[in-house]
Amino acid sequence: MTRVLSAFLIFFATAAGLAGAGFRAGVAHVDITPPPGIWLSGYASRTRPADSVAQKLWAKALVLDDGKKRAVIVTSDLIGMPRAITDLVSLRVIKEYNLDRAGIVFNSSHIHSGPVIRSNLTTMFDLPPEQEQRIREYTQKLIDDLATVIGAAIGDLAPAQIAIGHGSVGIAVNRREPTAKGIKLGVNANGPVDHDVPVIRIAAPDGRLRAVLFAYACHSTTLGGDFYQISGDWAGAAQSGIEAANPGTTALFLQLCGGDANPNPRGTLDLAMAHGRTLAEEVNRVLRTKLQPLRPPIRAAYKVTELEFAPHTREQYERDLESPKAPVARRAKAMLKAYAEGVPIRRTPYPVQAIRFDKDLTLLALGGEVVVDYSLRAKREYGKGEHLIVAGYSNDVMCYIPSLRVLKEGGYEVVDSMVYYGQPGPFNDQVEELVFDAIHSVMERVGRKR
Numbered sequence: 001m002t003r004v005l006s007a008f009l010i011f012f013a014t015a016a017g018l019a020g021a022g023f024r025a026g027v028a029h030v031d032i033t034p035p036p037g038i039w040l041s042g043y044a045s046r047t048r049p050a051d052s053v054a055q056k057l058w059a060k061a062l063v064l065d066d067g068k069k070r071a072v073i074v075t076s077d078l079i080g081m082p083r084a085i086t087d088l089v090s091l092r093v094i095k096e097y098n099l100d101r102a103g104i105v106f107n108s109s110h111i112h113s114g115p116v117i118r119s120n121l122t123t124m125f126d127l128p129p130e131q132e133q134r135i136r137e138y139t140q141k142l143i144d145d146l147a148t149v150i151g152a153a154i155g156d157l158a159p160a161q162i163a164i165g166h167g168s169v170g171i172a173v174n175r176r177e178p179t180a181k182g183i184k185l186g187v188n189a190n191g192p193v194d195h196d197v198p199v200i201r202i203a204a205p206d207g208r209l210r211a212v213l214f215a216y217a218c219h220s221t222t223l224g225g226d227f228y229q230i231s232g233d234w235a236g237a238a239q240s241g242i243e244a245a246n247p248g249t250t251a252l253f254l255q256l257c258g259g260d261a262n263p264n265p266r267g268t269l270d271l272a273m274a275h276g277r278t279l280a281e282e283v284n285r286v287l288r289t290k291l292q293p294l295r296p297p298i299r300a301a302y303k304v305t306e307l308e309f310a311p312h313t314r315e316q317y318e319r320d321l322e323s324p325k326a327p328v329a330r331r332a333k334a335m336l337k338a339y340a341e342g343v344p345i346r347r348t349p350y351p352v353q354a355i356r357f358d359k360d361l362t363l364l365a366l367g368g369e370v371v372v373d374y375s376l377r378a379k380r381e382y383g384k385g386e387h388l389i390v391a392g393y394s395n396d397v398m399c400y401i402p403s404l405r406v407l408k409e410g411g412y413e414v415v416d417s418m419v420y421y422g423q424p425g426p427f428n429d430q431v432e433e434l435v436f437d438a439i440h441s442v443m444e445r446v447g448r449k450r
Helices: 002-016 085-098 127-153 233-245 269-287 315-321 326-340 372-382 405-410 412-420 431-445
Strands: 022-031 058-065 070-076 104-108 156-166 172-180 182-188 196-203 209-216 249-255 261-265 300-306 347-357 361-366 389-393
Touching: 002 269, 022 233, 022 249, 058 127, 058 249, 070 127, 070 249, 070 261, 070 300, 070 389, 085 104, 104 249, 127 315, 156 269, 182 412, 196 261, 196 269, 196 431, 209 233, 233 249, 249 389, 261 269, 300 431, 315 326, 326 412, 347 431, 361 431, 372 389, 372 431, 405 412, 405 431
Parallel strands: 070 104, 209 249, 361 389
Antiparallel strands: 022 058, 022 156, 058 070, 156 196, 172 182, 172 261, 196 209, 300 347, 347 361
């Protein structure tokens, strides 16, 4: 009888541990809040630096290990990390921890109430030397902090159960409003959005919640250019709300393809906190439901392709030098310098990445400010029978990435934003297909078929 009971207990314990069997997970966070006095990014209209801190900013790392391969997901309360940062951090941690670049994802929540980062939005501001020095020092410390938080998460590795579920919230609205004079930034209630809220639960073998990775597709722009406090906006508030409801848990936010979506309504800190509560409540609700376990193995692929800009000439930038708009003139100066050096900018590197967990889930990570069309198309092509999360703002944020539809419509994401990013102008008509050629390549390499 004792042997039968022992066998039963062993079987029961084994069965209870099957969810996420074979995984170890580690999580860590680091405070990346700059002191007041640094310039805030995202809005060219700002005229002075931040005067206080409304909410701390964080970088967080989640490491998942299947015994043979590791996936590292780094999230940050920032406007966006350029390759100048992510490549340096990757080189350090690859060497120190024997990681694979294909398995490391860097993602930013795209807040507009956080510090300027170099080299992101290079022509948005013409800042005094003292500010440029502050920004350089902050950026260098950020590189160190990101490497440190990855190492801390690796040091935290322990057996884990991992599972996924989905919720939905209506915070986002398409912001590309059609008018008689073309597309303007506004509210387009009939425009495409993606209200999906993927939720990944990381728990100890005894069921204790250790970490939550959750995601949504929407600009972190509840707070406008008249806001001069450091804050994580609604994405930061959502993380705080999840952690408050689940003491001892680390909540990591992943920004999806929200390039053409804004929170609605917007304009105040109270609204940012309310949107955060809405998202946190939905994530907490999903955590209480039955989720689908994720299984090993981990497979990963990473590819840097090139996107081509529409043709341009020296003459157009010579005309732009006389523009009364300072960012336009600054962009023109940079483009003419490239012409003078014999290397006019015709294309930009573009990173595409896929991390797949057995046949349960694929995380597809795309660089830049990706519009929602990419997520919706990827889900049509790859969304059957297996979970798919399509993140933007990953590994590099060099500019907006319009679909062909958005490119043809024009508007801020296509034309005006390229001035602030220091890019020569719009992409050519191949942009969507070039991105999807790279998507198809990495998805094939991780074994996921259309």
